[in-house]
Amino acid sequence: MVDVAIVAFAQRPSVRNAVGDEVELVQPVIQQALEDAGLRASELGFVCSGSCDYLIGRPFSFVTALDAVGAWPPLCESHVEMDGAFAFYEAWVRLQHGDVDTALVYAFGRSSLGSLPIILSQQLDPYTVAPLFPDAISLAALQARALLDGGRATERDFAEVACRSRRAAEGNPNAQLRQSADVEALLGAACLRPPLRVHDCPPISDGACAMVLATGERARAIASARGRAPAWVAGVDHRIDPQDLGSRDLTRAPSAKLAAERAGAHRAPLDLAELHAPFSPQELILREAMGLGPQVAINPSGGALAANPMMVAGLTRVGEAALRIHDGRAGRALAHATSGPCLQQNLVCVLEAR
Template sequence: MRDVAVVGFAQRQMKDFDGSPTCVELLVPLFKECYEQTGWTRHDVGFWCSGSSDYLAGRSFSFVQAVDAIGVIPPVNESHVEMDLAWAMYEAWLKIQTGEVDTALVYAFGKSSAGVLRRTLALQLDPYTMTPIWPDTVSLAGLQARAGIDAGLWDERAMAEVAQRSLTAAESNDYAVRKGGSSVDDLLARPMYADPLRKHDCAPVTDGAAAIVLAAGDKARAVRDNPAWLTGISHHVDPLSMGTRDLTRSPSAQRSGAALDLTGVEVAELHAPFSHQELVLRRELGLADDVVVNPSGGALVSNPMFSAGGIRVGEAARRIWSGDTSKALAHATSGPALQQNLVCTLSSTPEGTI
């Protein structure tokens, strides 16, 4: 395996983006930040990969328009996934492993506020037995939350504790669209929304974009004193049907974590768009109590579709760059109720890469 590190990261998150759903005008300054962080120009990027969905944009080929932000004369080596930034990063990591390229810039964007997000996402469900009745994502997560409550695995207080910690952590995150902790009792006193979920149990609808820069070996060392080495990366998927899975579990997250060496993880950035999902993930990944979870505030304080998972990687990488952390875990999810999960480890040294 080649040693590959995260050496650049930029993000923008907001409640309502006053701009086009192709987000070109949002991507241009993001790329500029990446160039400033790395000292590169676009010509130093060996591979580009984006994550987005036309269903979110409400127009066809929005990712092709987004390529304008790169500038493609001479032509660039470019790809796209209809998935979160974290999976775009996975493709770029593979591309670097092939030896074809040494560097990559991956990006993702989405204007969730252009439509009704929880409804639009019904299009990722089974088209015969689910989409025609439009199960919304908040409801599907609520069914999962109830299953865990009924099974005695967590309760509303445990969920509120996750929200309280996230909202408090978000106070130091400039990009959080929801922030400001109060108390668990105060949160529990708020009204139910999608019973058993209160609004603070659900990620806010968020517009935004993010970019991650990867580099191999000495190219990474040339950019930063402390590159965040991707020492392991793994992803799995559970069945789509809500009936045939044990909703209180996430076998795909468990399996992804088990494929990596998680000993010594100090910080975990978990992509949990609903409070109880953080509880599921902690259990499936076997995180010890002293692991700091979501110091950024996580997805409960801003969850831009198609970049929120990758933002977890970027937030983890920043803590390696600064020297605050020597080993971190980042997780991204996709699909209803934690159906697909990607887990990676980032370390201050490439030693021990799986």
């Protein structure tokens, strides 16, 4: 395989009701990532982005966003209607061909324009499930309930995840929720959708991020000029589970388990894992599925509980893991992205310093 590394990553602080349209949201992070890698758009071998039209209620939002890139002369460019982490995957595949040596990946999402939990309900079977409008928080609550009923976790476990995530986010200037009361105080709050309390749920976030990938020598040259270690992609894989909620064991994530295995997560010890778990019980499910023990630091950035811009939060996990390789805080890190209701689809990427 061709060696591919993340050499630059830029993100904007996640906020609710960001001022600015898609272009104004995404242009600064693209420019920052390109400048950080010392590249101009016209030099890029490949460009790929991730976004979702329904977030802003308009078709072709990615077309407008292309205005932020400076696609002139014309670029080799593609788009996935998925989290930006899957755009990262497409770029990694493209770089395997060996004929181009750089790629730009970006993602943007404005979750605050519509009612996000209801919009996400329209991901479900349009004939039998979506007409019932089961909102995303209720579905996560079903999953949490199954976890409690199976005796595999307690509400205290959920609160501990939430508390640890928000406190970790104190060191992350791009996070939206950056503090937490202690676990006892959290457990004293009323439930939002039993058994989920507000602290178990992600904020509504608008955000954008961008990343530059490069292969082999090019990656080494870009990174060394900036005094950082390239974050090499040691393995990447993604898998999907059936959606039908009635036929799934909602307390397991077999696709996450398989993706972690295929990405070679356990070929060597991991220093940290950035998990895309928008609801606190989902972190417990993912840790178990991927076999992440107590020696692996989870979500030092605060994770999706601290900032959850849709279509961006997964790619941000990859970027946050890469930043920690860049500056030597970690030697080997796992990054994860999810999509669909109740952790239906999962991507796992393993990054290494070499």
